Amino acid sequence: MTKFNMQTYKSLATVLGLSLCGISLYIIRKYWPKDEEDTLMKTANFTTVEFQIPRQVINNVIGKNGSNIKQVEFTSGTRISFRQSGGEKICVIRGTVEACYFAKSIIKEFIENQPAIETEIIYIPRGVTSKIIGRHGDNINEIKNISGAKITISQDSGDNSVSKVILQGTLQEICSAKGLIQEKIQQLMDLQKVLDMTLAKREPRAPPKSASNKSTGTSEYGTGRRESLSDVVDTPFQVYVSALVDPSKFWVQIVGPKATELDRLVEDMTEFYNDYENKSLHFLNTIKKGNLVAAIFKYDKKWYRAEVVSVNNVKKEAELHYVDYGDTDFVSFGNIMELRTDFLRLHFQAIECYLDGVEPVGDKWSEEAVDNFEEWTHVAQWEKLGAKIKNYSNGKRQLEDREGSPVPGIELFESVDGRDISIGQKLLDNNYAKRRTHPPSRSTYKESNVSENPC
Numbered sequence: 001m002t003k004f005n006m007q008t009y010k011s012l013a014t015v016l017g018l019s020l021c022g023i024s025l026y027i028i029r030k031y032w033p034k035d036e037e038d039t040l041m042k043t044a045n046f047t048t049v050e051f052q053i054p055r056q057v058i059n060n061v062i063g064k065n066g067s068n069i070k071q072v073e074f075t076s077g078t079r080i081s082f083r084q085s086g087g088e089k090i091c092v093i094r095g096t097v098e099a100c101y102f103a104k105s106i107i108k109e110f111i112e113n114q115p116a117i118e119t120e121i122i123y124i125p126r127g128v129t130s131k132i133i134g135r136h137g138d139n140i141n142e143i144k145n146i147s148g149a150k151i152t153i154s155q156d157s158g159d160n161s162v163s164k165v166i167l168q169g170t171l172q173e174i175c176s177a178k179g180l181i182q183e184k185i186q187q188l189m190d191l192q193k194v195l196d197m198t199l200a201k202r203e204p205r206a207p208p209k210s211a212s213n214k215s216t217g218t219s220e221y222g223t224g225r226r227e228s229l230s231d232v233v234d235t236p237f238q239v240y241v242s243a244l245v246d247p248s249k250f251w252v253q254i255v256g257p258k259a260t261e262l263d264r265l266v267e268d269m270t271e272f273y274n275d276y277e278n279k280s281l282h283f284l285n286t287i288k289k290g291n292l293v294a295a296i297f298k299y300d301k302k303w304y305r306a307e308v309v310s311v312n313n314v315k316k317e318a319e320l321h322y323v324d325y326g327d328t329d330f331v332s333f334g335n336i337m338e339l340r341t342d343f344l345r346l347h348f349q350a351i352e353c354y355l356d357g358v359e360p361v362g363d364k365w366s367e368e369a370v371d372n373f374e375e376w377t378h379v380a381q382w383e384k385l386g387a388k389i390k391n392y393s394n395g396k397r398q399l400e401d402r403e404g405s406p407v408p409g410i411e412l413f414e415s416v417d418g419r420d421i422s423i424g425q426k427l428l429d430n431n432y433a434k435r436r437t438h439p440p441s442r443s444t445y446k447e448s449n450v451s452e453n454p455c
Helices: 006-031 034-043 055-062 064-076 097-112 126-133 135-147 171-199 257-273 276-281 367-376 423-429
Strands: 046-053 079-085 088-096 118-125 150-154 162-169 237-246 249-254 292-297 302-312 317-322 328-332 336-338 351-355 358-360 385-392 408-416 419-422 433-435
Touching: 046 055, 046 097, 055 064, 055 088, 055 097, 064 079, 064 097, 088 097, 118 126, 118 171, 126 135, 126 150, 126 162, 126 171, 135 150, 135 171, 162 171, 237 367, 237 408, 249 257, 257 276, 257 292, 257 302, 292 317, 292 328, 302 328, 302 336, 351 423, 358 423, 367 423, 408 423, 419 423, 423 433
Parallel strands: 351 408
Antiparallel strands: 046 088, 079 088, 118 162, 150 162, 237 249, 237 385, 249 351, 292 302, 292 336, 302 317, 317 328, 358 433, 385 408, 408 419
16 A cells, blocks of 8 residues: 655645636536626736727728627637627727737727728709619619718708708718719619600590499409509609599609600500401400400590499490599490400509598589599699608598508699699689698498509
8 A cells, every 4th residue: 555755745735726717617617697707807917908080980890790899809819799788889899918918909900991981962843862772772772872871861951841861971972972972873864864754745645534433344355464663652753633523633644754655655556446447356245344445546546455433235335444544434235345455465554542631621522623624633734743741531432342552642733933832732722622631531432353462
């Protein structure tokens, strides 16, 4: 049996003591919470260094997915985090004294080498603002991604004709963003010139006095989709008023490329159905309520898309609702043809609306009020009016077999000497209307059963 002298016991105790100390430190480092670990680190020549990072460069300092900070941590042997303090970002570095100040010097040098952040304000025409932004912000996000600049657009510029654009970034990023915005504006202006030249050729359409409230059928020859105002919510836009019943029920077409597409479609249909052979091939032996058809409009002798509202077999005529304009008329059977399915390629352009914020003084709109509203809105004369969606009808339009989509309540404006004149306010000023504080109920209105899928 081995005997240990006193010296042997002392040596063994020393070795065991050191081993237990090392094991204890390992366990503490591995399992203690970070705050307690930091306390331990400070007792072993570890420290914490904090300093403020300018807000405009914080993203560059951190890098994509933290890549820059990870590199600094690896190079210096520190641990780096950030905290918020009174709206400012504070960089927190933990490690040995030497490592912390080495990491701080790397970050400071990086910040000093960052290009100066500039701010510039430019103004763009209010009429192109929504197109610069794009649907769901697609256009402006693309400009941001290409230029690298931060872009904020505000219509609260103090001038109704322009929107304020705030650009932030380096001088190079701002110049790039300005160039892209100006290029987009020029493209839109060039397109608008072509569009204006085309739409200027539109001939006034003389519709009947009233439009229909009664269209309720479905088509045997295909379905069409109705144009929607979903893309222009909360942004001003331009319209033509194409037909009306009164200020509480009228139809508009959106001024834009689809208006020119509709004109081309009418030309194509007129050319096709004026051909005797084509008419004979598309003659309808039976006309039913709800059919989508091609029909002549007796006021200009052109052919249009329409829906059959009612049929009078005794008079051999049908009441038609012209789906691209909103008006109705009685047409003889001989001038109603089967609608070729490819003529359904364009959404129906007439959008039913009501004038927001006003209602008739009495039980219904006076004839004088309707006549003046027709004059002020230049019905079917293709005069542009400014518009903005303000509300939607309470409830949905009730149909025989389904519910329709809510009817938009819009404001209409006429531009006079650079000023926007509210059509609704003119009705109020002339005592044709009183102010309405809620959307009208649409439960008594009937509308077409053709599909209203959004664009």
